[in-house]
Every structure is written in structure tokens, then in C-alpha cells.
Amino acid sequence: MNVYITSSGHFLPGPAINNEEIEPLLGLVHGKPSRLRRRILQSNGIQTRHYAIDANHNTTISNAGMAAKAAEHCLSSSFLGKRQIKMLSAATSQGDIVLPGFGSMLQAELGLSDIELHSSHGICSSSLMALKAAFTNLKTGEQPNALVVASELTSRLFKASRYEAAGAELDFNAEFLRWMLSDGAGALLLETQPRGKCFRIDWIRSFSHADAYPVCMSVGYPSNSPHTSWQDYASYAEAEADGALLIRQDVRLLENIVKLGVDGYLRLISEGRVQPDKIDHVLCHYSSHYFKGKIFDMMQRAGVGIAEHKWYSNLYSRGNTGCASIFIMLDEFRTSQAHQVGDTILCMVPESGRFNNAYMQLTVVEP
Amino acid sequence: MTEHVLNPHSQQCLQALMRVWFDFERQLGRVPLLQRLERGQFSKADYCQLLLNWRQQVIEGSRWISRCASSFDRDYSDVRSTIIGHAREEHRDYEMLERDYVAAGGNLADIQTAPRNIGTEALHGFLMYRASQPNPVDLVGAMWIIEGLGQKMADNWAAQIDRATGGDGSYTRFMRYHGANDDNHMQKLYQLLNRLCQSPAQLSAIVRTARVTAKLYCLQLEETEHDYSE
Numbered sequence: 001m002n003v004y005i006t007s008s009g010h011f012l013p014g015p016a017i018n019n020e021e022i023e024p025l026l027g028l029v030h031g032k033p034s035r036l037r038r039r040i041l042q043s044n045g046i047q048t049r050h051y052a053i054d055a056n057h058n059t060t061i062s063n064a065g066m067a068a069k070a071a072e073h074c075l076s077s078s079f080l081g082k083r084q085i086k087m088l089s090a091a092t093s094q095g096d097i098v099l100p101g102f103g104s105m106l107q108a109e110l111g112l113s114d115i116e117l118h119s120s121h122g123i124c125s126s127s128l129m130a131l132k133a134a135f136t137n138l139k140t141g142e143q144p145n146a147l148v149v150a151s152e153l154t155s156r157l158f159k160a161s162r163y164e165a166a167g168a169e170l171d172f173n174a175e176f177l178r179w180m181l182s183d184g185a186g187a188l189l190l191e192t193q194p195r196g197k198c199f200r201i202d203w204i205r206s207f208s209h210a211d212a213y214p215v216c217m218s219v220g221y222p223s224n225s226p227h228t229s230w231q232d233y234a235s236y237a238e239a240e241a242d243g244a245l246l247i248r249q250d251v252r253l254l255e256n257i258v259k260l261g262v263d264g265y266l267r268l269i270s271e272g273r274v275q276p277d278k279i280d281h282v283l284c285h286y287s288s289h290y291f292k293g294k295i296f297d298m299m300q301r302a303g304v305g306i307a308e309h310k311w312y313s314n315l316y317s318r319g320n321t322g323c324a325s326i327f328i329m330l331d332e333f334r335t336s337q338a339h340q341v342g343d344t345i346l347c348m349v350p351e352s353g354r355f356n357n358a359y360m361q362l363t364v365v366e367p
Numbered sequence: 368m369t370e371h372v373l374n375p376h377s378q379q380c381l382q383a384l385m386r387v388w389f390d391f392e393r394q395l396g397r398v399p400l401l402q403r404l405e406r407g408q409f410s411k412a413d414y415c416q417l418l419l420n421w422r423q424q425v426i427e428g429s430r431w432i433s434r435c436a437s438s439f440d441r442d443y444s445d446v447r448s449t450i451i452g453h454a455r456e457e458h459r460d461y462e463m464l465e466r467d468y469v470a471a472g473g474n475l476a477d478i479q480t481a482p483r484n485i486g487t488e489a490l491h492g493f494l495m496y497r498a499s500q501p502n503p504v505d506l507v508g509a510m511w512i513i514e515g516l517g518q519k520m521a522d523n524w525a526a527q528i529d530r531a532t533g534g535d536g537s538y539t540r541f542m543r544y545h546g547a548n549d550d551n552h553m554q555k556l557y558q559l560l561n562r563l564c565q566s567p568a569q570l571s572a573i574v575r576t577a578r579v580t581a582k583l584y585c586l587q588l589e590e591t592e593h594d595y596s597e
Binding site for chain 1: 373378379381382385386389390392393394396397402405406523
């Protein structure tokens, strides 16, 4: 049984925020402008992004609310109504509440009845994990369709008050993601029958390397003790004061995503799944323009590079929205970029959380 | 970007060697001593133990390289020149390593009398055996691993060791030195690969030797913490 992406949608909250507007919105930490901001923004190349919080740090829309908007956008251009949806597969790195699962909250927000539910938890690759769960479910004939939604609301972690609550000076690793991540949601509709010009999912594969590498991106540890969980403190206030609730990136380890991203690509080539000369479009969720060049060069070095003009990304205008990025990219690609029946699309999501690399190949079809 | 064009076999070989290297890095990531270094829970004593175990391999390293050079016949005299040059550059590196050991608080007599650990024994035995074969083309695979490791030491380990042990670089000179000439070394390695990998049989021999070298190198690092006196 074949599985097709027959519709897509996205939601980006509020107006596009340019580089000069970020700090006034997120706030000055201890009243002082950041010394790292310019350098990090220069390297990631992002020009505009969106936030679901305003300058008073009110949340303008919840994570589940954004996910629902993206899903509704996706359904509005599909052949299906909500009553016909049989499965919901949802991904986020952090829901609005700790429990229950994000999928349950999204289902209620969307008003979907009697569906099969899946929640996928992780960082950037969790959307492709959610997609794979839906894909295999359809592939085996268990369900005829599935709505797959990925959404992120990380800006709540970037409010100046969060850093101030964690005490004195900000370290680079704790500040880094403040200038990298932003909010948004993306949705895809999967069906076992094609509808007009759509994408057939050829395969989805991931390779995780958590056993060989330390944690690279995290929320829940204090900076000096990777063995203490935020839940080990006597009170959550103490966890926050100790910096255990800050989102951190171990920048020193980050370069590994380049090698591991290329490694997975080479594996898929040797398995015969990827034929580099047959790829017409590459949609790679690199977190930063800096890494795009590195991945591109290493693929060239291996002799299996893909021409620059085949690479598409909307990172620069939509921001890095974690697991939602690849869906938002796919949606914008589908609706704005030229693609022909028979074209092959390679999607890549090298995640730095603890190094899970996910890949997907699509073929443009028209029945 | 590729600065020079590789022949099709060596290009494929390079691709396979990259995968062997990525896998090697993951194997290194599972070695307990290196996991502690990664977490910063690494003492000067750990570092001395590492150097103590490393010295034998560095000494033997120059020997297999020299043997390898002498096993190439006159059809490969250009290769011989390159490898002899490389061997001459590195054959006294162990003296720098010994100075680091002493600077880090170790006793010179201890490092000079330490036996090879069983990983070093296996690695050295394998490399000397391969180096003794006529025209040991496959050893470019071993060089790939060992050069790559030099780069990793210089780029990552030296700084991590200094950070974890409060050092100022004065006892990580050996590791840092390996990074200094790196681009040059890698460039020579690509040229060597292009020269030596000209057939599918050579390709698979090179990749196999790279795999074995990587596995035995890991064994050597794992054995660093093995105390046989127990």
C-alpha cells in the first residue's frame, strides 16, 4: 500500500520579527544587551522569525493552539473533513503542560473524535518520528488516513526573567538557543490514495547515536551536573534557581551533526535507497546557515554532493522552529516552489539533541 | 570542496573511509575513559595513564611506517618517497609525548619501562604484518585512521584535557602538535589514496585495513584502564 502526503499547512504566530526586534521582545537579561546576539545571528543567517509571546511576555497562543491552526490550515485545502480523520500523530519538544501527552491536548483543541492517537517526544527529529508512526500505520492498512502535526513554542524559555531567575551571568551554552529558535507549527495529511498532484512517501529512516555521544541539547539539568534532574530538587523554585530549567546547547558537540548527517546519507546510498544523481530537491533542516555549508562540502568531498540549486530552505525567513521546521518547509515548498511529476525530494533532519538523524524520500506523483 | 579530482575508485574509497571514520568516532564515544573526558570527569592521573599506554603505539607507529615504505617496490618509488618523508617527520614524536608525561607529573622511568597493553600488541602485530607484505597499498586505510585521530586529538582532546585538569597547554604539546601540520597531512593522504586505489580489489583492501585499525585502536584505548595486576 502506498502512502501519500495529500495536503499540508502551517501556522506562524504574530508578525515576522527581524533581528533588531528580538531582544526588545524577549527582554534584556539583567537590563543588559547581549554580547553574543550579533555573532550567533550572523552565523545562523536567520533574518525573520515568529514568537507566540508578546513584549509583555503574555502567551498569545498556546502550543496546542498553534498545532491546531496548522492542522486546520492543512485540512482546509484537503478532501477530508475533521470527522473523517482516523489518526492523529503529534510531535513537540515541550507541550503546554507536562502531562498528558501533547496529542491528547491537540485532539481536544481540534475537536477530532474517536481517532487513533500517537504522541512523539524529542527535539527536531520528533516530527519525522511522528510521521513514520503514521506512515507505517497506513502502510499496513490499519488506517486510511492520518493527520501529522508538529509544533514548537520555545520562546517561553527565552524570556529574560527565566535567565534572571537562574542567577548571575549567562553562559554561552545557555544563551545560544535564544538567538536560534522560534515558534511555529506545521501539519501534513497522509492518505492511502493520491489526490491530484501530491507526494508519495517512498521511505522514512532514522539513525540514532545516543549511545556514542553525550547530550548536546537539553532542558532539565543544571550546567554543572549531568546527573541531577530538575525533578530531584526539593522544589521547582530551587531547580530554576540552579539553572536546571534553562534550555542549553553544548556548542562544542554541535559539529558532530555534520558528520552524522552525512554518515546517514552515505548509509542510505550504500543501501540503495538514495541515488544522489536522481535527487531533484533537498529539504534539509539545518539549524544554521553555518552548518549548511559544512554538510554541503562534506557531501561533495564524499563524491555524492547535490547541486546547490536543488537545496531549498525557508529557515532564513521562518526561523528554526525545531521539529516543526521540516513540515513548515515542506508546506512552503509544496505551495511555492516549482516541482514536476516524477521529481524526487530528499528530506533530512539531523538532530543535535542526542544525535538522531532522520531522512525521508518523497516522489511527486499525479494519478 | 574537493580541491583535486580523485579517480573513480579512490573517490568511492574515500566515501567508504569516511563512513569507517564516522563509525570509529562512535566507537571512541563508547570507550569509558573517553566518556569521562567528554564529561570533564578526567584527572591528571587518567591523562598520565593514557600517555603511558599511548607511548608504545607511537614508538611502534614509526616502525610500521618505515617498514611499509621499504615494502613498496620500484614501481611505487614515488609512494616510498612520500612515506619515508612521513616516517622521518614522526619517528621521534614519542620523545615529545614523554616530556608531556613528565610535565603532567609522571615519572620518566615509569613510562619508559611500561609494557605494551594488549590492544597495542594486537594493533602493532597487525600493522607490522600488513607492512611486511609486498606493496602494502591497504595501509593507506591505517594512515586514514591514525591521521584522523591526530586531528581529533589536536582539535578536541587537548583542550578537553586541559580544561578538565586545569592545564595551560604545557603538558598537551604532543596532542596539539599533531594538529599543526594537519591540512598538509590530509592533502598528502588524498594524493596517496588517489595513487594507491586504482581497482575494486585495492578499494576493499584499504577499507578493510582501516576497519581493523579502527577496531584495534579502540581496543588499545579500552585497555588503558585494564589493570593486569589484579
